[in-house]
Amino acid sequence: MTKDTFRIGLAGANASRGWARDAHIAALRALPGLSVQAVSARTQSIADEAKSFFGAVSAYADSLELARDPSVDIVAVTVKVPEHRAIVLAAIAAGKHIYCEWPLGRDLAEAQEMADAARAAGVHVAIGLQGANAAAMRHAAQLVSEGVIGRPLTLRVVSPTAGWGAESPAHYAYLQDKRNGATLATIAGGHTLAAIEAVVGDYADVTALASIVQGEMKLSGTDETVPRTCADHLLVSGRHVGGCVSSLEVVGGVTNLPFEFIVRGTTGTLAITGGHPGGYQAGRLVVTTSPESPAQPLDAAPGLDGPSANVAELWARFCEDIRAGTRTVPDFDRAVRLTRLLDTIDASSDLGRRLPVEY
Structure with a gap:
């Protein structure tokens, strides 16, 4: 698959705190060919604030709606672990590629279910072992x-x-x-x-x-x-x-x-x-x-430091996998x-x- 720009949907975006704010946004901004298309949060007001902070086009109070947004190419799952399964499975059903934070699920059964679904669908997935x-x-x-x-x-x-x-x-x-x-x-x-x-x-x-x-x-x-x-x-x-x-x-x-x-x-x-x-x-x-x-x-984004540095490395290799059809990331x-x-x-x-x- 070749694509000039991947449009990212950030599930669990918050302008005040959280891993999407502390790590993902700086990584996405530092790498070429990535843009934040959509964000989601637990309320519409938090999502709207995140939309402005992250520079997104769309904001959702329901992460499942974000996962189904046809303008999103890759869903980044940065919510609490008990919420991973529903969003990941919705994204897989919609044919999206997925970057999910670690741990993948609450237990082995959830992790196995998501891995099996991703493999059957043929989508590219990355687990956030940055x-x-x-x-x-x-x-x-x-x-x-x-x-x-x-x-x-x-x-x-x-x-x-x-x-x-x-x-x-x-x-x-x-x-x-x-x-x-x-x-x-x-x-x-x-x-x-x-x-x-x-x-x-x-x-x-x-x-x-x-x-x-x-x-x-x-x-x-x-x-x-x-x-x-x-x-x-x-x-x-x-x-x-x-x-x-x-x-x-x-x-x-x-x-x-x-x-x-x-x-x-x-x-x-x-x-x-x-x-x-x-x-x-x-x-x-x-x-x-x-x-x-x-x-x-050198790292993929040498100018970054702190939480975003290793996250950028994983994003860069993940997107290259999607473009080249390879599977090298965790x-x-x-x-x-x-x-x-x-x-x-x-x-x-x-x-x-x-x-x-x-x-």
Whole structure:
């Protein structure tokens, strides 16, 4: 498919806050051949404000109407996870290409349903694992595969996030309920696990400990608290199919702990540094090796920083896939595999023993 400009429909646009505002709009404006055609929000007034802020042509109070808009080529799903399924399935039925934020669904059944529907329809889909798709991560994966540090032996990762701490704004309350599928394990953990597998290969087995360190969260500006039913700390040790062993610690509620990703190989080491309060995936990353290796390539939009930088990289590669008929970006089938891994980690923690990972 060749197309000069893709018209984007942003489901979940808000001029005041949200991932569409904080990451997607700067990415879309920085890349050639992309324009915001339509926006949707939970009310018409919020949608109208977003229309003005994002420079859209149309505004909807119903994201399903946006998904069916014939003037939209690609639907970007940036709403809360429990709302993903309905919008994604409507967009697939309308023949749209889809960029959906991670996690794809609340559970494996929802993710599998959406992946199956997308595959049957033949549309292009991308799952928002922008950290694992970042230029730095792809560069690191290539260096490891080319043997720059020899055979990977061990990997240590510490992945902090400000989320799932003692206090947050009220609109983050839903993140504390495990049933919603948007948790420290799925979001901070899922993004990091995707990067780990991108660099050192698939997990063969895992041992995990998911813990609720603080059992409630205070809503900022109030005396109200909400119970936390999802883990706010996660430990995973694993063995990978290539023989590398890894340790991962996902830490919630911290802003002063650096992101750490260090691979030790038979002939050298590789490190990825960066980090962002919202998680490593929301900031620029830098790869260094010993011995020295070629410099990492430039990002698709080198002038961007913060959350939009890695999102722009994924948008650029996704649109190139659509134009060229290739399928190189993380898709819904990748989301299903990652959801299976997270389910195995959950089961390992519950059972207190090592489990094989079956994709």
